[in-house]
Amino acid sequence: MIALGCDHGGFVLKEEIKKYLDSKSIPYEDFGSLDGASCDYPDMAVAPCEAVVSGRCQLALLFCGTGIGISMAANKIKGIRAACCSDYFSAKYTRLHNDANVLCMGGRVVGPGLATEMVEVFLNTPFEGGRHARRVDKLMALENR
Ligand code: RB5
Secondary structure, X not given: OEEEEEOHHHHHHHHHHHHHHHHOOOOEXXXXXXXXXXXXXXXHHHHHHHHHHHOOOOEXXXXXXXXXXXXXXXXXXXXXXXXXXXXXXXXXXXXXOOOOOEEEEEOOOOOHHHHHHHHHHHHHOOOOOOHHHHHHHHHHHHHHO
């Protein structure tokens, strides 16, 4: 199950990505915004991230205008490793090396074609482990400082 969330700046791109997920029969839960009305990205990050932390969803896709604000909010939630990406390489390597569990994108930054390819590679790339596991462990330990 994939968790989705957005503010008004990411609403249109989130709806585009839902078309892709539907076409691949990938199940998702949309935590809103459901109408694109003005709202605050810190509020919109919480429910989809909590769904990931609880294990109800495996990964989350979050959207705001730049992808930055919602990624900052997501990374405040314990257990979340959110990556704000606007290129294919980063979307792939943040799974391979960082074991990112949230991909954030900007609806005012990336178009639907690139965003769809980024989502596809993010959802289908496993964490590489090995030396990267040590680094991710150290990263998560920073939460307890
Ligand atoms: C909303 O206008 C905009 O600031 C927000 O979507 C996002 O880009 C913040 O980082």
